[in-house]
Amino acid sequence: MPRRRFHSIVLAGLLLSGFEFPGRSQTISSSTPGSALTTGMVGVTSAQTAQLNALNLQPVIPGVTAVACPATLEFYDDTGALLKQLAVINISPATAVSLAFRPTVPATAANGRAPIRAVIFMPSTAATNTGSGSPVMAVVPVSIGCNIMASLEIIDDSTGETHTFTTDLRAMTAYRVLPLSVAH
Numbered sequence: 377m378p379r380r381r382f383h384s385i386v387l388a389g390l391l392l393s394g395f396e397f398p399g400r401s402q403t404i405s406s407s408t409p410g411s412a413l414t415t416g417m418v419g420v421t422s423a424q425t426a427q428l429n430a431l432n433l434q435p436v437i438p439g440v441t442a443v444a445c446p447a448t449l450e451f452y453d454d455t456g457a458l459l460k461q462l463a464v465i466n467i468s469p470a471t472a473v474s475l476a477f478r479p480t481v482p483a484t485a486a487n488g489r490a491p492i493r494a495v496i497f498m499p500s501t502a503a504t505n506t507g508s509g510s511p512v513m514a515v516v517p518v519s520i521g522c523n524i525m526a527s528l529e530i531i532d533d534s535t536g537e538t539h540t541f542t543t544d545l546r547a548m549t550a551y552r553v554l555p556l557s558v559a560h
Contacts, residue, residue: 412498413526420530426530428475429472429473430464430472432468445468445469449473450494450497453492494526494545496526496545
């Protein structure tokens, strides 16, 4: 197989598997490769609690060992400072974990609210095709990560009622800063 074709096949495999090439990404507390979901900013009063929920959507299949599903649940303020974090080694299939956070609201806060956002970070888990067979196939990583459904709710502390609920989280995609070369 020509060398150029081999490199094209490997590159295509990496891109199709969701492999992220090294680069800077948005603020999350982990430097481990993976993916992150974030809510938008929400205001929380001193009489409310924010709760971030993560549900593993993998079904329970008798006789089948589930893929490990680690995740880190986090809350950030509007400056990007980490406020609270919970690292979970494994969220079992069809189960959920939650992180509750009651921010302190400064007296100078606009409208008596503390602006926060919630982030769920899921480290990459992958299996590798070892390149066996005849002819030998390229080694390609295959993503086998877990499937998480996240939600954020703002709960009134005195009544226990949920005032705000959203499942609208967005992927925090990696971005790169590429230098421009100037032809002389």
